[in-house]
Amino acid sequence: MSFTIVASFAAGPHAAAIPLLEGAGCMVRQIPAEARAWTPELIADYAPTADAWLGTFPGLKLPRQVLERSERARLVVSSIIGTDFIDVAAASKLGILVAHGAMAENFDGMAEAGVMLIAALRKALPGKIAALAEGRWKPAPAGRMVKGATIGIIGFGRIGQGVARRLQGWDCDIIAHDPYLGAEKAVAAGAELVSLEALLERSDVVVMLVTLTEETRHLIDAAAIARMKPNAHLINIGRGGCVDEAALLAALDEGRLAGAAIDTWETEPLPADHPLRRHPKVIATGHVVGHSEELYARIPEVAAENMLRGLRGLDPLHIRNPDALPAWHARMARLAA
Known part of the structure; x- marks a missing residue:
């Protein structure tokens, strides 16, 4: 050849x-x-x-x-x-x-990572790690259980459906927003299909799993964050640019969100001085969280x-x-x- x-x-x-x-x-x-x-x-x-x-x-x-x-x-x-x-x-x-490269190892790895980050944020893992690093044995933030939480998934393709399937048995409510997906498919994967506004207002954890288009650029902006619960968490493992990082930083600093996990960024590689890189409320990774x-x-x-x-x-x-x-x-x- x-x-x-x-x-x-x-x-x-x-x-x-x-x-x-x-x-x-x-x-x-x-x-x-x-x-x-x-x-x-x-x-x-x-x-x-x-x-x-x-x-x-x-x-x-x-x-x-x-x-x-x-x-x-x-x-x-x-x-x-x-x-x-x-x-x-x-x-x-x-x-x-x-x-x-749409191989199963990619989708499955990202779905596993999504569940891992949901649990880590609900359990206040960043604060618990920081407490020990600072020399404190106790107290540390208690966190909350995944059981009973509402998990909102924006973008309910193969990864989103994989997250939902892996959360079966965790006794949490799963809702999803995806304008390109029928309600029947969402239900089959264990989720209720809702509007974006309803998802933001109801979710304890919002998981971003959308690709970057003109439609989705800064889909989560200051107005979207204002709709979220004040103790909610945000996870972006989809594409950088779908979350307005300046608006996210302001919400974290002002206590309007409990924390975030970010793997994909507006600028990659992430600048060394980026304020979210070492933020105490953020689990920050460099576009590798689902890799194996x-x-x-x-x-x-x-x-x-x-x-x-x-x-x-x-x-x-x-x-x-x-x-x-x-x-x-x-x-x-x-x-x-």
């Missing part, structure tokens, strides 16, 4: 896909790690040679102007589940398929398999833009002619 793949990765296990692809006969060209903007020279060097694109493209993204210059490109493969760095709409219009050795082992395998299947004209394992399949098949036929 003689194809040229252009790759750009963030730190992590992603680059382990390269030897798998080279072993299948592909040539992989890596964009210099220091590149942080698409210059005309960079586009001219890489786009016309790309039979496919692979990676997470930190600092660069994959915008329309690059995809339009990729006359030979069959597909784009994101090694992670996220595709917000790719102009998926432009790819679909061009007949370029977008595949991503099992996931890291699967990321390169799934990325390579998605890529090789797509280059051979077979549907990848996990497709982000399935509506583009007819245009993709037409593009593949044109490129093979």
Whole structure:
């Protein structure tokens, strides 16, 4: 298989896909790690040679102007589940398929992390850890039980439903908001589907699991936080930018929220001086909270398999833009002619 793949990765296990692809006969060209903007020279060097694109493209993204210059490109493969760095709409219009790392280890790991953070916040774990670190044996904040709490999940896809299923037997009420989901599906996963306003007003813990779009940017802002209970907790393990971090900081400092857990941030990597990074009411992690050795082992395998299947004209394992399949098949036929 003689194809040229252009790759750009963030730190992590992603680059382990390269030897798998080279072993299948592909040539992989890596964009210099220091590149942080698409210059005309960079586009001219890489786009016309790309039979496919692979990676997470930190600092660069994959915008329309690059995809339009990729006359030979069959597909784009994101090694992670996220595709917000790719102009998926432009790819679909061009007949370029977008595949991503939507493996079970990703969804299951994030669902486990969601339940872990719900319990940690309800049990006042940050305050208990801080008390011991400060030399106090007791007293420490008592926290509250998960039993009897109302857990609100915003974005009730595979991860949200996984959180709900894992909370069965905890004797808590689960409500969800997702404008793209039917009530029957929510009920089947053990949740009641409600409006966003009702979820904010009723929840003891709000879990954000939405992707970042113009619709969801700052979905949780000062007005949304004002609707929440004064002793509620907020968890964002979806995408940074969906929570207005300045509004969250103000609410925590003023005692209008009991605490938060944040894994995804408006600016990544998170600046060293970010006020939420070491906030006493916050569990802060660096976009890794659901990661596991099992996931890291699967990321390169799934990325390579998605890529090789797509280059051979077979549907990848996990497709982000399935509506583009007819245009993709037409593009593949044109490129093979």
